[in-house]
Amino acid sequence: MRQQRNTAxxxxxxxxxLKAAAEEVALVGLARASLDVIARQAGVSRSTLYRRFPSRDALITELGRRTFEFAMQRLSTVAMDSGPKDAAVAAFCEGLRLLTTEPVMRKFLQLDGNIVVEGMYEEAEAFLNLASAGMAKALRAAGATMPDKDLHAVAEIHIRLATSLAQLRTPVLDVTDxxxxxxxxxxxxxxLVY
Known part of the structure; x- marks a missing residue:
């Protein structure tokens, strides 16, 4: 069925x-995402798509940025007023939930085992670094008193462990529970947090 032309x-x-790009990436992954399909689903011509996003990379970068902002917004809603240990638990739980349920995030972080798109390692690494920095900041706001270097290391452990658990299932923990x-x-x- 042909999508009606978007004259908005x-x-x-x-x-x-961006909505069509998110749906396409969630369905087929970053490497196979088709600009023709995205334009058709958005109800715009390919030239309109290129006026809004001058390249495929620009579109994917903006989708990644918005995905990250969405994740950080969700993590910011976690209760941080009950102390650093409880905040660490709440942030880990919400982070793992995001990593196991958000299909676009999974594709960006290569959690579904697809072929890695050239340059996506750098984007995934940047995502993890920003998430670690965000978690360290939130833990500090929740009352963590440990030195910055240790706090950043602990935040990174949390983020990397959540990413690993989301990607590689283990009998030690049912991530859906x-x-x-x-x-x-x-x-x-x-x-680890004090």
């Missing part, structure tokens, strides 16, 4: 393109 404002067209994830984080990760 440039901002609305951009939003439609919120209570089990919370107990795991409380026992193994909260003690």
């Amino acid at each position: 404002s440039p901002g609305e067209q951009e939003a439609a393109i 919120d209570d089990a994830v919370r107990a795991y984080a409380r026992k193994h990760l909260a003690p």
Whole structure:
């Protein structure tokens, strides 16, 4: 079925393109995402797509930026007023939930085992570094008193462990069981934060 032509404002067209790009990336991954399909689903011509995003890289970069902002917004809603240990547990649980349920994020971080797109390692690494820095900042705001270097190391451990658990299932922890994830984080990760 042909999508009706989108005659909305440039901002609305951009939003439609990004929505279609997210759906396409979630469905087929970054490497196989088709600009023709994205344009068709957004109801715009390929030339309109290129007016809004001058290159495929520009579109993918903006999608990645918005995906990261969405994740950070979700993580910022985690209760941080009950102390650094509880904040670490809550952030780990929400982070793992995001990594196991958000399809676009999974594709960006290569958590679905697809062929890695050239340059995507750098984007995944940047995502993980920004997430670690964000978690360290949140833990500091929640009352963590440890030195900055140690706090950043602990935040990175949390992010990398969550990413690993989302990618490689283990009999040690059922990542779909919120209570089990919370107990795991409380026992193994909260003690790292002071």
